Amino acid sequence: MAKNIDLVNGPVLPSLTGLALPIMATSLIQMAYNLTDMLWIGRMGSSAVASVGAAGMYMWLSNGLAALPKMGGQVNAGHALGAGRTKEAASFAAAALWMTTALGLLFGVCSILFADPLIGFFHLNSPQVIQDAKIYLQITCGCVVFSFLNQTFTGIFTAAGNSRCSFAATLTGLVINMVLDPILIFGVGPFPVMGVMGAAIATIFAQLVVTLVFVAFALRDSVLFRHIRPFDRPGNGRLLAILRIGFPTCVQNMIFTGISMIIARMVAGYGDAAVAVQKVGSQIESISWMTADGFAAAVNSFLAQNHGAGKPERIRKGYRSAMGVVLIWGLLCTVLLIGFPEPVFRLFITEQAVIPMGVDYLVILGVSQLLMSVEITTAGAFAGLGKTLPPSVCSIVLTGARIPLAWLLVRTSLGLNGIWWSITISSLLKGLVLFLWFRSYLGRELGKMSSTAS
Template identity: 75%
Template sequence: MRKNIDLVNGPVLKSLTQLALPIMATSLIQTAYNLTDMLWIGRVGSNAVASVGAAGMYMWLSNGLAALPKMGGQVNVGHVLGAGRPKDAANYATAALHISIIFGLVFGLVCILFSNPLIGFFNLTGHQVIADARIYLKITCGCVIFSFLNQTLTGIFTAAGNSRSSFMATLTGLLINMILDPVLIFGLGPFPVMGVAGAAIATVLAQATVTLIFFVFAKKDNIIFCHIKLFRIPDRSLFSSIVRIGFPTCIQNMIFTGISMIIARLVAGYGDAAVAVQKVGSQIESISWMTADGFAAAVNSFLAQNHGAGKYSRIPKGYYSAMKVVLVWGLFCTLLLIFLPAPVFRLFITEADILPMGVDYLMILGVSQLFMSVEITTAGAFAGLGRTLPPSVTSIVLTGMRIPLAMLLIHTPLGLNGIWWSITISSIFKGIILFIWFRHLLAHRKNYVDISDSGKMYTESSKCSKI
């Protein structure tokens, strides 16, 4: 089977689906990856979950920073590939990888050197919870360079129409994590009991393995990676283009995480158990948003290549085809969280006094899953056209409203649930606004005439020759 899918020719839904299915499967694997950690950590106790939840916020923050080279690289690579210029695509990919390496090293060093004040931000109360959180932060974020590289490489492979390689690499990482988690957390066989530290080590080893597999796939690629000279510094203009497209998404994601950290601090006022509920609940909820994010990546690459190829008539077809699938998925997740919250939450934490809080979280957040899926997919569509500013502005403004809304609602009879409602309400408005905004953009582009019918993602003469 051909690994690189031709996104600028043939049936729209078929091409999009062929690209999207492995990405969605990859996202589900990534969700399982996170849930596996939470399943085993939950067996240690809610205090351990609270530790991972607090430290994990900085891993989430790192994803925002990693979004700059990933998004900027993916969109630029998609545009020039659609225009039939694979060597330019390789140069953009090289620049994106350089940024990823630098960002990963700097972020990791900061987390190691300043672990005490970073964890102190959350005002955790238990001494063991604080100690475990610092350990988890130093290990996972200290080695975050693997996560940065994996995200950028995923974006590059996806832009080239090859989502299967990302799927295989991530699947392997999941299997390694599933094996190492119980061994290192509970000390099976010759290994000592490591608890939270064991979960962190398992995560890092799995991520490092994924990076290694990506490089193996890259060596076999004959479209982009065969042109890459990783130790050669690309032209400055390439960095500028990546930053221009990736910066709004980066700022959006980091501000989003920063706001979530402030929300987490409000949650901590209700005790470490509430922090654990938020951590577990958000991981369960990620079944919805990570899958939508995966489909958004497919829409991004589809629109980017067709935009670069001048095939404008395929852009609305691709977006609406994707939206039909996402609406079905979002509705399924909504029904799951609203009608089956208790059995789902009980998989992770079984403590009877915490279960009611978890049920409330899932039911309230379940209301917004459909709208959140629409928001994420539409943001990917905007990015595919190089328009990363509209989703960033929408996200920053409405996510920022969560803080005053949460502070208002916690003083009502809702209490802690007021925080969860502030998240749901903002997600609903973000989905509605972005969908209307993108439809408006498509309406203004409806008179664009296709300028290319040649249709090749890359030319045969531009392929690398086999050695």
């Protein structure tokens, strides 16, 4: 079992980066996992990409629900571990896993039963696209409990200062998905051609294996999981504490996805090719936001443990170190999307009529990558201090502004590009507002901690 990193003692930057690098690598693997699907599905044409893009919105929506037990369990376990209360941390971890399982099963049943109206929301044009979207939805979201569990396991291991398990588990899933995708999509040997259905089956099987790997790591863990009693019913106090921390993030993420679905419906008005551009473009853009999200998870756990341990100076240094790394990464992603949009987009869709739309998407969204990375990392810092409401308020208000802004901009000469600009403008504002908000809050909070310690 990989050694857990001591987050409350020793040099700040090595501790933070030691925890963050495997998480960032895990995020890159997850990104590669998603891009692998797009590479193979893109070979079937923009119609297949559009069907996966529409159904994938509900997978994205499910991640918002999964954030409730993940965030609540990770932050509460981190605070307890920082204060030296290991058994309390274990009870929070157990409660989070219980809640995760229940929510995952509930979302899966609803996805299977209501596939027709869920896909009908997007007003897709082609009957084949609609049928493939329903199939992809019922398989991936119907078995979403494995994805839910993987996210919660990742949060709990990270709270304990162990991010290497998540890296190993996710890497295993990536390898399996890379092997199964072409086999099940195009048919190899005894396997028939399954198209979009094959991509969905490959994804779910890989997620199942990742869950089993996490369980194996948990059984070998000697720090936190050995104190968990999985068959004991979690107390209401633990569930309420998880709900208090996780609920704002859950609402934020689900509203964010709901707004994105409304935007996607506006995009669909420009044809199935536009839907495909948004799907592929967002996957490419995940190079920045998924990595920033992984680093935010490390910042979350670092600040959570040091908050529990009552060490304000390490909190300040940890956030400053994190921002230095994230700014460099955001800048690199900006250069990639703005400087090389066409060759990057051509990796996924080669249809000549679609490429100019994809180039416009990447260039416009590239403008916001730096401040988007700042927003995501700062949201993780807020959460580590037990304050998930400020980033939720900021995200809900400014993301909601995308709808009227897009409605206005598409009526100008920008057309479809007006939608992309509405996303970029709101991302710029969110990053700036949340950064300034956190700087103000951090000064007050650390002053209180210093006064209490003295």
